[in-house]
Amino acid sequence: MSKSKEVVSSAIPASVEPVRIAVIGCGYVGLVAAVCFAEIGHSVICIDSDAEKIECLQQGRIPIHEPWLEELLRSQNPTSLRFSTSLADAVRASQVVFIAVGTPPLESGDADLSYVEAVAVEIARSIDSYKVVVEKSTVPVYTSDWIARVLRRNGVRPGEADIVSNPEFLREGTAVTDFLYPDRIIIGTCSDRAFRIMERIYRPLIDGSYSRRPSAVTLFSNETRQATLLRTSAKSAELIKHASNAFLAMKISFINSVANLCEQVNANVEEVARGIGLDRRIGSQFLRPGLGYGGSCFPKDIKAFYSIGEQMGAELTLLREVERINERQRDHFLRKVRSTLWNLRGKHLAVLGLAFKGGTDDIRESPALSLVKSLIGEGATITAFDPAAMANARRAIVSPRLELAESALQAMDGADALLILTDWPEFASLDLSEVKARLAQPIVFDGRNLYHPAVMAERGFTYVSIGRAAVEAATEPSELHSAATPYRVA
Ligand code: UDX
Numbered sequence: 001m002s003k004s005k006e007v008v009s010s011a012i013p014a015s016v017e018p019v020r021i022a023v024i025g026c027g028y029v030g031l032v033a034a035v036c037f038a039e040i041g042h043s044v045i046c047i048d049s050d051a052e053k054i055e056c057l058q059q060g061r062i063p064i065h066e067p068w069l070e071e072l073l074r075s076q077n078p079t080s081l082r083f084s085t086s087l088a089d090a091v092r093a094s095q096v097v098f099i100a101v102g103t104p105p106l107e108s109g110d111a112d113l114s115y116v117e118a119v120a121v122e123i124a125r126s127i128d129s130y131k132v133v134v135e136k137s138t139v140p141v142y143t144s145d146w147i148a149r150v151l152r153r154n155g156v157r158p159g160e161a162d163i164v165s166n167p168e169f170l171r172e173g174t175a176v177t178d179f180l181y182p183d184r185i186i187i188g189t190c191s192d193r194a195f196r197i198m199e200r201i202y203r204p205l206i207d208g209s210y211s212r213r214p215s216a217v218t219l220f221s222n223e224t225r226q227a228t229l230l231r232t233s234a235k236s237a238e239l240i241k242h243a244s245n246a247f248l249a250m251k252i253s254f255i256n257s258v259a260n261l262c263e264q265v266n267a268n269v270e271e272v273a274r275g276i277g278l279d280r281r282i283g284s285q286f287l288r289p290g291l292g293y294g295g296s297c298f299p300k301d302i303k304a305f306y307s308i309g310e311q312m313g314a315e316l317t318l319l320r321e322v323e324r325i326n327e328r329q330r331d332h333f334l335r336k337v338r339s340t341l342w343n344l345r346g347k348h349l350a351v352l353g354l355a356f357k358g359g360t361d362d363i364r365e366s367p368a369l370s371l372v373k374s375l376i377g378e379g380a381t382i383t384a385f386d387p388a389a390m391a392n393a394r395r396a397i398v399s400p401r402l403e404l405a406e407s408a409l410q411a412m413d414g415a416d417a418l419l420i421l422t423d424w425p426e427f428a429s430l431d432l433s434e435v436k437a438r439l440a441q442p443i444v445f446d447g448r449n450l451y452h453p454a455v456m457a458e459r460g461f462t463y464v465s466i467g468r469a470a471v472e473a474a475t476e477p478s479e480l481h482s483a484a485t486p487y488r489v490a
Helices: 028-039 051-058 069-075 087-092 114-126 143-153 175-180 192-206 234-265 269-277 298-311 317-341 367-377 390-396 408-412 425-429 432-438 453-458
Strands: 020-024 043-047 081-084 096-099 131-135 161-165 184-188 228-232 348-352 381-385 402-404 417-420 443-446 462-464
Touching (some): 020 028, 020 087, 028 043, 028 069, 028 081, 028 175, 043 087, 051 081, 069 175, 087 114, 096 192, 114 131, 114 143, 131 143, 131 192, 143 161, 143 234, 161 184, 161 192, 161 234, 184 192, 184 234, 192 228, 234 298, 234 317, 317 367, 317 417, 317 443, 317 462, 348 367, 348 408, 367 381, 381 390, 381 408, 390 402, 453 462
Parallel strands (some): 020 043, 043 081, 184 228, 381 402, 443 462
16 A cells, blocks of 8 residues: 555545445444445444444444554444444345345354344344345355345235345455455345346446545555456355365465475475466465465355355365365474474464464464464463554453563564564564574574575574575585474584
């Protein structure tokens, strides 16, 4: 993003015909969608049953760490974006109702759809005129059929509501720009009437007019971007969401497997990933090797997608392997730490990064957090730093062996080694002389490949990363052992 959003109440260009929208659920997806719908010119009421959360939002405060969101929230006028706990009032006041409630995983791996059902029942009881009901939560195929059934069972007459599946593809940390500059907008519905209204909602993103506004949030490239609109059946739209996430997770597990092979044969996975990614059929994104994927979506969605396939008699066995590779990736990293440091009991380690990826305070399914737990379990003490996720980590790990530092450098004071576990940009530009001066031993384990092995060796570090030969101070990388063999630390 090259320029800050100015707080201007610019006249809405002619391409926007404001639509009255209710968004049910002020979680990640709901909140970003509500704020962005208001930003592109619609009139939005966002609903949540959590009165405390609603009060906080009414005061212009955002309960999550997400760039742009608070700024955009504060720049909306009170008629374009409101927050309330009254679902019935919001439904009556709106033409389109987005369901964006949570779908947490059950023990079985299936998504828990009870919140979706409860909201559908409430919507049905509140409907007083034609509504488009949109599923925005990540849901399994057939959910739109179920929502239609629940509406009918609760008194909604044919023609009084149409159902649309409109999945989101927002990444934490870039959710606002992902929303405002999407690659594609999927609208899954069999109703022409509902499709026309949905098209109206997204028109400023489809025709690029949003990006031309002087006050628009801009991308780095400052380009005008138009999203591709794709109309599908509701079932296809539901599958597109799960299949997209599964494919991206598969890419990550693929490159992590290749990284392990690179370690065995002394090749460099960064070079291999670049070589693969330059083929436009493959693409360079989601080929960053590391500690495996985490977060609130990939692990949950892969399980849910696998489970659907199994139930439908079309088992997606490939996804089992994607999961297995992902789990093994952390163990593999832990083995490298052990084989370099020998005993972990009594060692003091500096950890940079607790969030599941850089740019967020979210620690759900975080590989970093899971590694910290393992290291503590093996008797190490940890001093950790994360720019945003420390409060969440403190709640998740209650142990006298975990201390939190006030800065990245402070975490390193007197540590036997440094572990970089999350790819925050600031961790990629550390003052290496300062790092060396603070560590008791100049040993760095980089689970995100933020540094070059040759540079680290030159700067006097023993440096162990992913899919690249480990190096020791002032030694040529090519002469060193691969990560698969036990490390010989002098
Ligand atoms: C993901 C999807 O990208 C998004 O479209 C969907 O709506 C929600 O789930 P998110 O979970 O926010 O978004 O994060 P993402 O940036 O996709 O990363 C997911 C995980 O994969 C992170 O742990 C990240 O560190 C890891 N990752 C990502 C890699 O290990 N390598 C990569 O090349 C990319």
